[in-house]
Amino acid sequence: MDHRLYFVLGDLSANLVVGALIGWFSWLLVDTDWNMMIAMIIMMVVGMVISILLWLPFSILFGAMEVMVPLMLTGMLSGMVVSMYLAMESLGAWTCLHIGAASGFVSIVLIWIFNNAVRGTQPAPWR
Amino acid sequence: MADLRTQAKWDKAAPNFDIMAGKGAEERWAPFKTELFSHMDGNILFLALGTGLDIATFPTGKNITAIDISPKMLEVAQPRIDNYEGTITAHAMDVHDLDFEDDSFDQVFTSCTFCSVPRPVEGLKSLRRVLKPGGELFMFEHTGSRYYPFKVMMTLMTQISRKLGPDMNRTTVANVMAADFEVLEVNNLFLDVVKTIKAKK
Numbered sequence: 001m002d003h004r005l006y007f008v009l010g011d012l013s014a015n016l017v018v019g020a021l022i023g024w025f026s027w028l029l030v031d032t033d034w035n036m037m038i039a040m041i042i043m044m045v046v047g048m049v050i051s052i053l054l055w056l057p058f059s060i061l062f063g064a065m066e067v068m069v070p071l072m073l074t075g076m077l078s079g080m081v082v083s084m085y086l087a088m089e090s091l092g093a094w095t096c097l098h099i100g101a102a103s104g105f106v107s108i109v110l111i112w113i114f115n116n117a118v119r120g121t122q123p124a125p126w127r
Numbered sequence: 128m129a130d131l132r133t134q135a136k137w138d139k140a141a142p143n144f145d146i147m148a149g150k151g152a153e154e155r156w157a158p159f160k161t162e163l164f165s166h167m168d169g170n171i172l173f174l175a176l177g178t179g180l181d182i183a184t185f186p187t188g189k190n191i192t193a194i195d196i197s198p199k200m201l202e203v204a205q206p207r208i209d210n211y212e213g214t215i216t217a218h219a220m221d222v223h224d225l226d227f228e229d230d231s232f233d234q235v236f237t238s239c240t241f242c243s244v245p246r247p248v249e250g251l252k253s254l255r256r257v258l259k260p261g262g263e264l265f266m267f268e269h270t271g272s273r274y275y276p277f278k279v280m281m282t283l284m285t286q287i288s289r290k291l292g293p294d295m296n297r298t299t300v301a302n303v304m305a306a307d308f309e310v311l312e313v314n315n316l317f318l319d320v321v322k323t324i325k326a327k328k
Contacts, residue, residue, distance in 0.1 A: 048280065060150060063155035064151070064152040065320050065321050066317050069318065072280045073280070076276070115317060115318050118315055120315060121314045122314070124310075
């Protein structure tokens with residue numbers, strides 16, 4: 001991860017906000033009439049597409065690929081998790097916002113952990 | 128003959144390019160670019176100069192030949208070229224069709240270039256042609272990822288992004304090897320997506 005506080009807080013806030021917004025958007029679309037698996041798959045894709053649109057303003061402030069890749073993961077995870085809950089039971093918008101934000105938090109932490117594992121000089125053979 | 132379609136795409140992007148890329152991405156990448164460009168020595172070719180955002184990370188006092196396919200980008204870059212404490216000679220030129228003699232340069236530097244070059248292996252072979260024997264290639268690039276789910280995400284994203292600008296799923300390290308360069312080092316800066324590559328002819 002980038003250790004500069006501006007980028008750490010920027011990455012964190014971008015993923016919390018985008019996760020929450022996609023959670024809320026899922027709440028608008030999905031209800032208990034939906035088949036859970038179909039809801040999860042559809043909202044995973046929809047979440048990823050929305051995250052690309054929401055990436056634009058954050059990219060101006062915080063960077064390109066380092067913002068886009070985590071946000072796409074957040075979009076997938078938030079859309080999938082929130083729609084899974086919504087297909088099982090009726091939830092309020094506020095709850096969906098929170099679950100979405102939590103998904104964004106999990107995403108960025110996973111990215112930080114994975115980044116620490118794969119960054120740095122790579123041994124041959126290169127691909 | 129320049130690739131007019133690619134040229135038109137980047138000409139169109141030129142007026143607003145700094146809004147998108149001038150703050151977040153440049154501030155984030157500046158320390159890594161500064162380190163990479165600190166290796167500049169001898170007769171240097173730089174591509175693609177774009178709006179000249181990278182010039183702030185160049186060491187001073189160098190004599191650099193820079194190219195970009197977009198004349199509009201170079202127009203935006205001109206004040207930065209003028210303010211550089213050294214010499215930058217900029218040309219509107221397609222990497223596939225370099226107007227330089229064989230074995231002209233000691234080093235070639237690229238910065239987020241081969242995400243956008245339409246025929247990357249041909250472009251890299253063109254760079255190899257103008258490098259002197261033993262000449263060095265230094266690249267700062269973003270590429271696709273070989274890890275899931277990032278690989279799938281970036282392949283999907285490329286269907287949109289290539290209409291506006293770069294591809295997100297390039298296999299640039301493999302392309303460098305396919306162009307007969309000897310890869311010396313690959314350094315991942317963010318996941319396996321943003322990286323520096325050092326190679327020699």
